[in-house]
Amino acid sequence: MSFDKNRVIIFDTTLRDGEQSPGCSMNHEEKLRMARLLDDMGVDVIEAGFPIASKGDFEAVHAIAGEAKNAVIAGLCRTVKKDIEATAEAIKPAKRQRIHTFISTSPLHMKYKLQMEPEAVIEKIHECVSFARNFTDDVEWSAEDGSRTEDDFLCRAVETAIKAGATTINIPDTVGYATPEDYAARFRMLIERVPNIDKAILSAHCHNDLGLAVANSLAAVQAGARQVECTINGIGERAGNAALEEIVMAIRTRPDRLPYTNNIQTTMITQVSRALSDVTGFTCQPNKAIVGANAFAHESGIHQDGMLKNAQTYEIMTPESVGLDKSELVLGKHSGRHAFRKKLEALGYKLGENALEDAFARFKDLADAQKKVSDDELIALVAQNVAHMERKGI
Numbered sequence: 001m002s003f004d005k006n007r008v009i010i011f012d013t014t015l016r017d018g019e020q021s022p023g024c025s026m027n028h029e030e031k032l033r034m035a036r037l038l039d040d041m042g043v044d045v046i047e048a049g050f051p052i053a054s055k056g057d058f059e060a061v062h063a064i065a066g067e068a069k070n071a072v073i074a075g076l077c078r079t080v081k082k083d084i085e086a087t088a089e090a091i092k093p094a095k096r097q098r099i100h101t102f103i104s105t106s107p108l109h110m111k112y113k114l115q116m117e118p119e120a121v122i123e124k125i126h127e128c129v130s131f132a133r134n135f136t137d138d139v140e141w142s143a144e145d146g147s148r149t150e151d152d153f154l155c156r157a158v159e160t161a162i163k164a165g166a167t168t169i170n171i172p173d174t175v176g177y178a179t180p181e182d183y184a185a186r187f188r189m190l191i192e193r194v195p196n197i198d199k200a201i202l203s204a205h206c207h208n209d210l211g212l213a214v215a216n217s218l219a220a221v222q223a224g225a226r227q228v229e230c231t232i233n234g235i236g237e238r239a240g241n242a243a244l245e246e247i248v249m250a251i252r253t254r255p256d257r258l259p260y261t262n263n264i265q266t267t268m269i270t271q272v273s274r275a276l277s278d279v280t281g282f283t284c285q286p287n288k289a290i291v292g293a294n295a296f297a298h299e300s301g302i303h304q305d306g307m308l309k310n311a312q313t314y315e316i317m318t319p320e321s322v323g324l325d326k327s328e329l330v331l332g333k334h335s336g337r338h339a340f341r342k343k344l345e346a347l348g349y350k351l352g353e354n355a356l357e358d359a360f361a362r363f364k365d366l367a368d369a370q371k372k373v374s375d376d377e378l379i380a381l382v383a384q385n386v387a388h389m390e391r392k393g394i
């Protein structure tokens, strides 16, 4: 995909892991709309669905594959031949196709979920990855519950998958159990111990059960992973997946600590985030990083005053960089005169000192009574203000 050793492949699974979370299901047209946006935004790999799961999933993957301009289109499948065949069929129209196959490797999952002996799991990996390579030379293999898999067994499984032809090796933290340090150590261990590791790209896939999905993903990149699997707005099973926008903006904002490149056009982030909220009806909490309604909003007087003097005083990235017009100075009871005057000017009102004082005093009363003062209320307040001053003979 790229020979830049610091290039991070952004693998978006909004339409697969994200879509399978409660309340986030999307219909055919909605999936196509999201896939077009993801492709335009520069996502490298779009995991479009799980073709064997349903006829609808198969059709959506097939349609997305037919439309994709640049992105690799991936379909997920178990290590079962008929799953792999269905996926190969679904992604066939894509210019660039990937089969993503997975099997659990942790003792807990092998014993209770798969009810398979470890040796049989190793055989299955070899058999299914080789089989998938008959359809495409881009095959990803995932060690489900990888963060709870024993080191020796994980090394064997990874070596087997690469030998069978896997070109990407994903080590998911399926249950959101990892911490940045131990997750990074897992990648370093694989790089050190697996003899053919240089023949594959390592990938991180993190869940946010402990609120660590983005931190874990970035720790994996620092340890040598060069693909991150993530979703828009961090949607996904349970507490969600690592949020694409947070990973990308962390890399962009802190090149001193995270000297990596990627292909995402960050100015599309807001648009894509809102489109997803629109199709799923799943809005972000206001304080959500990067895309929450308050992510670039300032209310406190001290912060607003600083922002008006120089935005860098309280902003580490510009709203324009994620496609927002400008930061919002929210007028509320914490706001000061400076922001109040600026806001009125922006609305077309230039008041003299006395009039401003008068309006400001009544604005504070209103802001005390309610949490936020809207532009319409401000306009009404200034209109009242004129009448008020006339009565007072100012």
Ligand SMILES: [Zn+2]
Pocket (backbone or CB within 6 Å): 017, 172, 174, 205, 207, 237, 241
């Ligand atoms: Zn997942």
